[in-house]
Amino acid sequence: MKRKILIIEDEKSLVNVLQxxxxxxxxxxxxxxxxxxxxxxxxxxxxxxxxxxxxLPKKTxxxxxxxxxxxxxxxxxxxxxxxxxxxxxxxxxxGADDYITKPFNLKILTLKVKKxxxxxxxxxxxxxxxxxxxxxxxIIIENSSIELTRxxxxxxxxxxxxxxxxxxxxxxxNEVWGFDFDGDDRVVDTLVKRVRKKMDKYSYLLKTVRGMxxxxxxxxx
Numbered sequence: 001m002k003r004k005i006l007i008i009e010d011e012k013s014l015v016n017v018l019q020x021x022x023x024x025x026x027x028x029x030x031x032x033x034x035x036x037x038x039x040x041x042x043x044x045x046x047x048x049x050x051x052x053x054x055x056l057p058k059k060t061x062x063x064x065x066x067x068x069x070x071x072x073x074x075x076x077x078x079x080x081x082x083x084x085x086x087x088x089x090x091x092x093x094x095g096a097d098d099y100i101t102k103p104f105n106l107k108i109l110t111l112k113v114k115k116x117x118x119x120x121x122x123x124x125x126x127x128x129x130x131x132x133x134x135x136x137x138x139i140i141i142e143n144s145s146i147e148l149t150r151x152x153x154x155x156x157x158x159x160x161x162x163x164x165x166x167x168x169x170x171x172x173x174n175e176v177w178g179f180d181f182d183g184d185d186r187v188v189d190t191l192v193k194r195v196r197k198k199m200d201k202y203s204y205l206l207k208t209v210r211g212m213x214x215x216x217x218x219x220x221x
Contacts, residue, residue, distance in 0.1 A: 003117055003135075004028040006047035008038035008064060009079065010056055014102075018051065021106050022113075035059025039067055047074065048150060049117055052096070054080040069095035073177065074150065075116035079104070118157075125160045127218060130202040132156055139198055146198045151176070155191055159206065159216035168213040188214075 005022055009015050010033050019029050030045045032038035036058040042050065050068065054061035065076055076095065081102045098112050118134070125132045131140045134157045139146045148156065155176050159167075167175075169188040177187070192214060196203035207217050 003049070003137075004030060004045060004047040005049050005051055005113065006030045006032065006038070006041055006045060007051045008032045008035065008041075008056065008061070009051070009053040010034060011053075017106070021110065025110055027113075033057075035061070035064045038064050042068055042072075049075045049077065049113060051113070052076055052078050054078060065096055077109075077112060077116060127202070127205070130199070130205070132160060141200055141202065146200075148195075148198065151191060152195050152198070156195055156206075159214070163216050163218070166209045166212050166215045172214070 003026075005027050007015060007018050007022075007029060009018070009031075012033070015031055015033070019031065022029050030041055030047060032041045035056040038050075038052070038056070039059065041047075050064075052061045052064055056064070059067075061078060061080070065078065068074070068076060075097045077098045077100065078096045079100055079102060097116055100109055100112060124134075129142045132138075133140070134153055137148050137150070137153050139148065139156075155172070158172075158176055169186075172188050192206060192208075196206055199206065204220060205216055205218060207215050209215055
């Protein structure tokens with residue numbers, strides 16, 4: 001499964017360069033040329049990352065970032081021709097994950113995108129007939145592939161990287177959802193149920209520790 005990037009930028013020549021670059025890097029690319037179209041494409045296309053210009057027609061990058069952050073924690077990387085600490089601070093304050101100033105080096109931009117998507121991590125876990133590929137966003141059990149949502153990927157990747165450690169619901173909310181999440185910690189239980197269902201006969205790997213939380217443990221006890 002290719003990672004999908006939504007580019008929201010009104011400069012068509014730059015969009016063409018960015019499209020070619022990210023397609024060569026193996027990404028799926030969706031484009032919007034103004035802020036309103038960008039928000040529409042965000043809801044329609046469910047991208048894994050948004051590359052967002054600040055100076056956009058119809059809705060500014062600030063407005064788009066704020067709108068997306070109301071409903072999603074996906075990575076947002078802001079682009080601007082301005083070179084101002086105030087702009088950088090404002091973008092990060094609104095919830096952007098990173099910032100790059102035009103003109104920029106495509107290699108540096110690509111590295112930033114891969115870092116935000118954690119594509120530089122060792123991402124394949126295997127146990128018996130079970131494997132999890134964080135880059136592709138899938139579980140494979142006996143050669144059958146099951147796709148995961150972004151949140152399921154984040155959660156399972158975090159649990160596997162910290163095998164044997166027991167995490168409380170509150171801790172997992174901070175680590176997987178983020179410190180600004182103000183929902184109920186029962187969302188953790190709901191996510192665990194979804195992931196276990198997809199793990200099928202290997203659901204026992206994701207253990208409930210009564211009164212404490214959850215852990216990823218390869219023992220069958």
